Amino acid sequence: MSLAGSTTDTSISFKLKVWRQANAHAEGRFETYEMRDIPTDTSFLEMMDILNEQLIEQGQEPVTFDHDCREGICGMCSLYVNGHPHGPATGATTCQLYMRRFKDGDTITVEPWRSAAFPVIKDLMVNRNAFDQIQQAGGYVSFQTGGAQDANAIPISKEAADEAMDSATCIGCGACVAACKNGSAMLFLSAKVSQFALLPQGRAEAKRRVKAMLAKMDELGFGNCTNTGACAAECPKNIKLSNIARLNREFICAKCAD
Amino acid sequence: MPRDVASRAAKERCDKGFGVNNTGKAVFLDFSEAINRLGIDVIRQRYGNLFDMYEEITDVNPGELANEINGVKYYNPMMIYPAIHYTMGGIWVDYELQTSIKGLFAIGECNFSDHGANRLGASALMQGLADGYFVLPYTIQNYLSDQISVPRFSTESVEFDEAEKKVQANLDHLMGIQGKRSVDSIHKELGNVMWDYVGMARTKESLETALEKLKALRKEFETNLFIPGTQEGMNIELDKAFRLRDFITMGELIAYDALNRHESCGGHFREEHQTEEGEAKRDDENFFYVACWKYNGYKYKLQT
């Protein structure tokens, strides 16, 4: 490889099959759009922008989809591309997906997250408020952890800190739920529980937290986990399945202490 | 090297046509020296996440050996370009973080309070935390303590009706323009005006040009905008239009203020006012104040 950056001038043309649905109660359908000469350096969302610009030019309504940071840190982009949440790339969100992953002449299918707990708002935008509610049920530390000095006086091993950090990288996108045949939110929940369970500051409220968050998850209509592992395979942040084991352990310990 | 100096230098090279990549909008960031000194493992531990993200975006792995010349190893460099990621200054607030609208508080990046003309690395997140953790819990009570005796407002009031009418008129106006331009196309144009004329290096001429362009852009927005769909239900274009209108106002305000400040100071760099080393040259004699602009229906009044 030469010293130059990626300066491909290739472009591709393809068919885009996009799910259109006016609102939660309307019937949805696929619309097919012809996309021409899209440079492969275009990001997937930029490609959607190009489509929308074309639609608006023709006086039509653009495709509604969620997005915000476009750099893989906020979890807003939630497109189901060619049968995979966040598309074919592993360890990446839809906004980090680039058109060079596709070939000239392809048909690319774009759907919203499909899950009972995530109703469609419009087109590809779904309501993920259920995740907020789970977080609100216990995904925080509610007491003063002390000043910087006290915090520095609590020793934390590098392994625990690293593992907690890995769990904390969950961006709450919901791909795990969309990937799961049961529509379970266990990977998300396990990441949110683990990031605290691994640290001394999180221990004080550990029992209350895991019970409250699990109860909320059940109440909101997410399915039960049967350990298929589709969630971890599709998670853009590579959240490990072992978090679910920790979640179960935390829950059993909390229940035993009741 | 301070990031404003590095950023200006990167943009200057690209503007002069020396940029790399097929867009010409990038300079190389070379990790070779650091990798040769510390080893790839140390560098990957620090920047591995960034390298992976970069590879996903560009298809180039910055940690990969690219060339060896006279025994010196060169690794794939990264293409970088400066981007805005903070707004210096903001909504006026008093010491309690209350805006000029009673009961409306502004905290975090949107207020002007914690930074001067520049901010230090990592202190933007600090500002949000400090405002929310150390200030607001002790000041908002001063406002709330008087509120306990105020009866609940009813939506049956004249003020509510007026506010509702105003919002409705605004919605009707935007939906009714039915022009030719999409929100995004105007937004992009706004971005380019701000980047080219009100950016990291400014001059009197560039700022005057910007103000003219922004005036024309506002007219384009108010008369030639096209929002498809209806007001009812989710309409992302309508949502964006409201924001864009605010962005144009904010762009204008930044340009006015920059034009008015005949000195360089922090993130505000006027090319006419620089030292021989290219550093910001301040004029504390005349500009040692926080400029506060009052909204006056798209005209702005300076209060110091």
Ligand SMILES: Cc1cc2nc3c(=O)[nH]c(=O)nc-3n(C[C@H](O)[C@H](O)[C@H](O)COP(=O)(O)OP(=O)(O)OC[C@H]3O[C@@H](n4cnc5c(N)ncnc54)[C@H](O)[C@@H]3O)c2cc1C
């Ligand atoms: C790419 C990037 C990198 C950065 N890196 C760093 C860094 O390394 N260190 C650092 O210290 N700072 C960094 N910053 C700056 C820092 O992240 C921000 O200054 C900070 O997050 C601002 O926090 P905030 O809570 O004040 O505002 P925001 O986080 O912007 O929150 C504003 C909230 O208001 C909501 N909102 C907007 N309009 C409405 C409305 N009409 N109704 C209801 N809600 C609304 C928004 O959805 C949003 O949630 C970075 C910024 C960017 C963009």
Ligand code: SF4
């Ligand atoms: S666990 Fe992974 S897939 Fe699930 S919400 Fe978090 S980041 Fe997204």
Ligand code: FES
């Ligand atoms: S838009 Fe933020 S993660 Fe994709």
